Amino acid sequence: MGETRPDARPDVLLTGLLFYDLVLTGLGKPPTPGEEIWTDGMGTSPGGIANLAVAAARYGLSTSLATVFGDDGYGAYCREVLAGQEHIDLSLSRTADGWHTPVTVSIAYGHDRALVTHGQEPPYSQDALMGDPPAARTALVHIEAEPREWLAKAAANGTKIYADVGWDPTQRWSQDLLDQLALCHAFVPNDTEAMAYTRTGTAADALSKLSELVPVAVVTRGPGGAIAVDQSTGEHADVPALATDVLDATGAGDVFGASFVAASLQGWPLEERLRFAVLAAGLSVQRHGGALAAPGWYGIHQWWSSLKDPELRRAYGFLTDRMPADPGPPVPHAPVTPPAPTALPTPPDASAATHPF
16 A cells, blocks of 8 residues: 555545554453552553544554644654654644643543543634645545535545544434435444444444445444445445454544545455454453554554464455555554653754643
8 A cells, every 4th residue: 555656635634633642451340439540551652633633644554644643742742753753644633832732531441431632623624724735645534523625625636535423422413413424435334333423323324324325335333343334336245343442442443534535545346344353452452542553554464374263264254365465664652751852853943832741
């Protein structure tokens, strides 16, 4: 997927809120008030929109990210990881003077996690960052109740929009949000979200309704795998999840979405696209969450090379023709301690930042 191609457009365009993630794992149960729990698992990583950006870039896709960095050590660290380590284009991003990069502490236990975030709304909106968005092959978008102006502009310039959606804290699940699917090529919610927005009782019924609104509809089901319909090809697919030990599920949905886009850009059959995305998400939950859990081609290659299960080897046999000859170097995972301050160069559009760790 990293080969030279004549299309000069970015493969993937993204915008959204960036977080500095600190993930704690290995807890047998969530903490209760007044209780202190020690754990031996911790990792730090860019999070939020960075999850999608890194997952896409690790497949060799040219990735352009428009986000806001705080002028603090957290922002400097995230910028260096995204641009310096993952080679993501940040020319549409900005550093905001006097604004604190949002920080999320994720406490993972079992198949779930609790999140505590400190931060404020960024001083630049998505529309301000994007302006007239550059033409791209795809855009990965998190749609919200309030439509973003840049989305219609991107769709009008030929960019294929792959959208997901988040939990509605009001639990009204307004169906007005689904009007935005008219701009989208694909919609990838989880089963809870899909059933709530479509007022249905099963993931299959939700998928049926969504397939009337968007060319490609996908519903993820966590441990139950994923189902999808591609109206443009007439394909339907239902694939199981991988049986895996879950360290941290943070960002698994983002890895799924970016992997589905990566496979779609190559024109794979729907079942292969879905199996590939399920595999990548399954591999990501075995690492500390956030952006740096994304396996990329290296992680996919490592899994395939060590796979003994004959049933899985049959199901994923298509990988022998899909994987690049060179999967690239090992991908860095979330460190326990971020690099020392001397390893972080001053962002080009910010005043000198000190690292507070």
